[in-house]
Every structure is written in structure tokens, then in C-alpha cells.
Amino acid sequence: MNTSRHPKIFAAALLSALATAGEARAAPCGNGAAGFEGWKPAFAAEARAKGVGAAGIAALMGTNYATATIAADRGMKSFKLSLDAFLVKRGAATIVSRGRVLKQTHAALFASIEQRYGVPPGPLLAIWGMETAFGTQRGNQNMISAVATLAYDCRRSEYFTDQLYAALSLVERGVLSAGTRGSMHGEYGQTQFMPKNILAYGTGNLDSAAGALTSTANFLKGHGWKAGAGYQPGQPNFAAIEGWNAASVYQQAIALMGRQIDGGGTAQR
Secondary structure, rough: OOOHHHHHHHHHHHHHHHHHHHHHHHOOOOOOHHHHHHHHHHHHHHHHOOOOOOOHHHHHOOOOOOOOHHHHHHOOOOOOHHHHHHHHHHHHHHHHHHHHHHHHOOOHHHHHHHHHHOOOOHHHHHHHHHHHHHOOOOOHHHHEHHHHHHEEEEEHHHHHHHHHHHHHHHHHHOOOOOOOOOOOOOOOOOOOHHHHHHHHHOOOOOOOOOHHHHHHHHHHHHOOOOOOOOOOOOOOOHHHHHHHHHEEEEEEEHHHHHHHHHHOOOOOO
């Protein structure tokens, strides 16, 4: 058909072609450092179109390809261990022992959290101990660079693209900065929140114990936690723990350590 005789059809075809070309020019993922610098301005254009402002764009453009993050992402072997081996590797006995002490020294905080969110101390302490050894190991990776690298990387680009938009939004709000340090995948704070979860569930300063633990309880409640219900596998609140981390062995470890902190027993199954 001669589209020159049908201007509306021609216009529609032109818009379709431009849209297709725009999609082709959309920031492509990559599998190595070589394309990262070229990816940043392409992603920045998309971010501007979504309303990200100057501070967020500047943070994005200042990122570097995080080789250590890629290595960590490819090397997560502990989640493939048996539960017993995972507990040993992650120092479960120490987490339980220290958790019991902190349960007493922070009794007022945990009582307040449980009254408000229905979450008892055990699983919160297990997560705190598992994630950062109770705040002592929070990571030293540039958070925005880590998330940007994983958004660019083809392995889980879609998931981390959403995380990157959230991180840039947090920069815009002044919650994060271009220099904020975190863990290898962009986790932040004493219980290691991802950017989207900071937006959705953060209730205070995640670098403080009170802010991180309260936010973690808010996350669990937001994922269906019911006050007074059990949180072991097969019980109602285990689903909320599943929402925190997708690895089955991690979920089982948190439930087990939490029970031992809350109710006693040894750090063994």
C-alpha cells in the first residue's frame, strides 16, 4: 500500500518505527565492564523520562563498574549448602548466643516492636546477626555503583533496574548519597535492606539498631506476619521470612535460630 496517499496511516507507521527504534536504543544489558560507560547515559535518559532529577542522575553518572559485586553475585555458593553446613558456615551458635544477650539488653526496644508489629525478638535478632553480625559488618561497597552494575548486568537486569530506580529516588530524597556504602548487592544498614524495601518499609535510620530492627519488623508485618502465630516451616509466619530472602536454607536458618533465641535450646537442630 502506498502510505503517501494515507497520511494518518503513514504517521502511525512512523510513530511505530520511532518507538521500535527507541526500544532498540534503550539501555542494553551487558556481560562485562566494556559497555558500562556507554550504558550509563542511555539509562540516564530513561531515568530522566521517569522523573529522576539532577541529584539522582549525577549519582548514576558517577558510578563505576563494580567488579567485586559481579564476583560476589556469581559466587553465592553458601545457599546451596545443607542446613547443617549453612548453620556452621554462618556461625549460628554465635548468633544465638549473642542474640540472647541482646534480647535482654534491648528488652524495652523489642517489647515496643512486638507490641506494634507483632514480631517477637528471635527472628529479628537472627536476621540482624545473619546479615551484619549485629551491625559490625555492613559492607564497604559503593551502594549506587553496586546496584547500577547489577542493573546493567544481564543476569538479573530487570530486578536490579527496579532497585536502581529506587536507589536514585532515595538519593533525590536525601536518604542516600552518591557515596553511601553498603554490601555487595547494594544492601544497606544493620539488617541489609535493598533500595525498594527502604522505600516501602524503612521507618527510621537503618544504620541504627532501633531503626533497622523496627524497619525489619515492618517488612515482616507487611508480608503477612500475624502476632502470636508460629514462624517455623509450615506455620503461618514462615511466609513472611520467605519474603525476606528467597534462599530456602537461609529461611530455615532464620526460623531455627529465632526459635532458639526466643525459647532456648542449643544452636543445633
